[in-house]
Amino acid sequence: MHPIAEKIRNLGGELRPPASQHQIAAIESLLGISLPTSFRSFLLQHNGTSRETDAGIWNFWPCENFTSYAAYRGKTDFFPDTIDKRFIDNENLPMRLNGQSLILFADALIELPLYGMYLDPQSPFHGFVFDADHGYLSAESFDLWVKLFIKDGEHGLLIS
Numbered sequence: 001m002h003p004i005a006e007k008i009r010n011l012g013g014e015l016r017p018p019a020s021q022h023q024i025a026a027i028e029s030l031l032g033i034s035l036p037t038s039f040r041s042f043l044l045q046h047n048g049t050s051r052e053t054d055a056g057i058w059n060f061w062p063c064e065n066f067t068s069y070a071a072y073r074g075k076t077d078f079f080p081d082t083i084d085k086r087f088i089d090n091e092n093l094p095m096r097l098n099g100q101s102l103i104l105f106a107d108a109l110i111e112l113p114l115y116g117m118y119l120d121p122q123s124p125f126h127g128f129v130f131d132a133d134h135g136y137l138s139a140e141s142f143d144l145w146v147k148l149f150i151k152d153g154e155h156g157l158l159i160s
Helices: 003-010 021-031 037-045 069-073 082-087 142-156
Strands: 049-051 058-060 102-108 114-118 129-131 136-139
Touching: 003 037, 003 142, 021 037, 037 142, 049 058, 069 102, 129 142, 136 142
Parallel strands: none
Antiparallel strands: 058 102, 102 114, 114 129, 129 136
16 A cells, blocks of 8 residues: 555545556646656555545545646746745745646645645756645655655645
């Protein structure tokens, strides 16, 4: 079992059956992206959650529900919190990322974060996971995001 799946079960959530290769290929084609190997692996084991409880209020979306920040919010640009730029550039200038490249995959009821992975191989933020509602960087990769989620849940999903 994938470690994140065990965490979701421990929180009282229920998981959907695995996604098929066809389902994953269809969403990649629709969104014009390639999902990272670790994220594909998760989907091939568990295609999101099917139920949340008070203790397990995480909603991991099935791949057919993935969408871009641009489509979900109706905004072409995503403006991450500028403190996150320290990972790439020490200047403290506002930055703008393409909202079409921020692919949303999960949300939670505590503080209402909406999580997305930035997928643009030309960007230094490629593969980073953001809290798309607040602009915060959550992790530098899906693998790290999973480790933080397993360790601390919502309390471990913001890099400080």
